[in-house]
Each structure stands twice: as C-alpha cells, then as structure tokens.
Amino acid sequence: MDASDATRSRLRSLPVFAGVEATGFPEKGLPDNPLPVVADWIFAAHAAGQQEPHAMSLCTVVPAGVPSSRVLIVKDIDDDRLYFATPSDSRKGREIAANPNVSAHFHWPAVGRQVRIVGTAADAGRAASEADFAERGRGSRLAAHLHRPGSPADRAAVLAEFERLGTVHPEEVPCPPGWTLYGITPTEVELWEASADRVHHRVVYRGEDGAWRRELLWP
Numbered sequence: 195m196d197a198s199d200a201t202r203s204r205l206r207s208l209p210v211f212a213g214v215e216a217t218g219f220p221e222k223g224l225p226d227n228p229l230p231v232v233a234d235w236i237f238a239a240h241a242a243g244q245q246e247p248h249a250m251s252l253c254t255v256v257p258a259g260v261p262s263s264r265v266l267i268v269k270d271i272d273d274d275r276l277y278f279a280t281p282s283d284s285r286k287g288r289e290i291a292a293n294p295n296v297s298a299h300f301h302w303p304a305v306g307r308q309v310r311i312v313g314t315a316a317d318a319g320r321a322a323s324e325a326d327f328a329e330r331g332r333g334s335r336l337a338a339h340l341h342r343p344g345s346p347a348d349r350a351a352v353l354a355e356f357e358r359l360g361t362v363h364p365e366e367v368p369c370p371p372g373w374t375l376y377g378i379t380p381t382e383v384e385l386w387e388a389s390a391d392r393v394h395h396r397v398v399y400r401g402e403d404g405a406w407r408r409e410l411l412w413p
C-alpha cells in the first residue's frame with residue numbers, strides 16, 4: 195500500500211453523519227421568507243452543541259470567474275440580509291467591489307444540516323460599520339488595525355506592531371476607515387437536512403419579482 199492508498203483508505207473510513215440527532219425537517223411549517231429559518235437553524239445547531247454555528251464560508255468570484263472562500267462570522271440576520279464585517283481592502287472586499295456576486299454556506303454537523311445562500315454583497319453604510327466595530331472586543335479592534343497590504347518581515351514584527359498599537363490606543367480604538375459591515379441580499383436559499391437512510395431533504399427558495407418561491411428538490 196503506497197502513501198496515497200493509505201490516505202484514501204483512511205479518508206474513506208472516516209464516519210459521516212455520525213451521531214446526527216435528526217431535528218426533523220419543518221417543511222410544512224416553513225415561512226414565506228427563508229432568512230428567519232437560517233437564524234433559527236443557527237440557534238438550533240448551537241442548542242445541539244455545534245461550535246461556532248454562526249460561522250459561514252463566503253465565496254467571492256473575481257470577474258475572470260476564479261472563486262475563493264474563507265470563513266466569516268455572521269453578525270446579524272434580518273428579513274432582507276445577512277451581515278458580516280471585514281476590511282474593504284481585504285481580498286474579499288476587493289473582490290466584492292469588482293463583482294458583488296457571492297455565495298455563503300453553513301454546515302452544522304451536530305444537526306446534519308447545511309444552508310446554501312447565493313446573492314449579492316454590498317456595504318451596509320458607515321454608521322452600521324462603526325457600530326459593528328464598537329461592539330468588538332478590544333483585541334479584535336486592535337487587530338483590525340494590523341490589516342495592511344504587503345508582507346510583514348516575520349511573525350515577531352506582527353506581534354511587535356500589535357503591542358505598539360496597544361500603547362498608541364490605550365483606551366479608545368478608532369474604527370479603521372476601511373472597516374465595513376456588508377449585507378448579503380440573497381436571491382437563493384437552499385435548506386438541506388441529512389436523513390439516516392441517505393434520502394436527504396432539500397428545499398430551495400428563489401427570489402422572483404420581490405417575492406420568494408419555494409420548491410422541494412430531489413436529494
């Protein structure tokens with residue numbers, strides 16, 4: 195057995211959907227708007243012991259069509275949008291400025307559920323961004339000032355700069371000009387729940403003419 199066979203066999207022996215407590219797909223009781231369901235599912239996953247249930251992967255796409263993903267924390271969900279915060283001159287911020295089409299994805303192994311969101315991201319405005327920044331912990335606020343282009347000389351230079359920022363801002367930490375709260379306005383939300391018999395349950399909502407249309411999908 196060579197190394198790639200060993201990797202393959204180890205990967206294939208890992209369990210999937212292990213220990214999932216089926217919460218029961220609420221198909222009949224689904225509301226017209228999917229966004230409150232996303233919030234409900236985050237809290238249901240938390241109640242089932244899922245760590246960081248409010249972490250989602252966000253995929254951006256450059257105009258040439260090349261995608262990239264990273265994990266972000268969802269800061270709020272209202273009836274129209276899901277919100278996250280990040281520097282506007284980060285890779286994702288620059289990619290959104292060039293192409294606002296994004297996809298977000300949640301996976302909650304503790305409840306065997308995932309949600310796919312497709313939509314567009316836009317700056318939620320200066321006041322909202324500053325309000326988000328003000329609610330962050332001191333370490334996160336200082337760390338936001340570490341964001342800059344180029345490469346540090348080494349890790350020690352990063353830690354020294356973090357320390358310096360702490361002395362420059364002993365109390366108030368100003369909101370960096372690029373700190374931005376983004377709202378994702380979804381055009382599609384798919385709710386997915388695992389079933390022990392592998393006949394998984396899927397419902398997709400699609401936004402059309404200002405209203406949501408909902409349909410069941412084949413697993």
Ligand SMILES: Cc1cc2nc3c(=O)[nH]c(=O)nc-3n(C[C@H](O)[C@H](O)[C@H](O)COP(=O)(O)O)c2cc1C
Nearest residue numbers: 246249263264265266267279280281284285286287
């Ligand atoms: C659990 C988790 C939560 C994160 N939350 C955020 C966040 O809310 N905002 C953020 O800018 N980066 C967050 N990050 C870091 C991002 O994943 C990413 O590395 C960083 O934003 C740079 O992304 P970019 O180069 O694609 O712009 C988080 C990472 C993890 C693992």
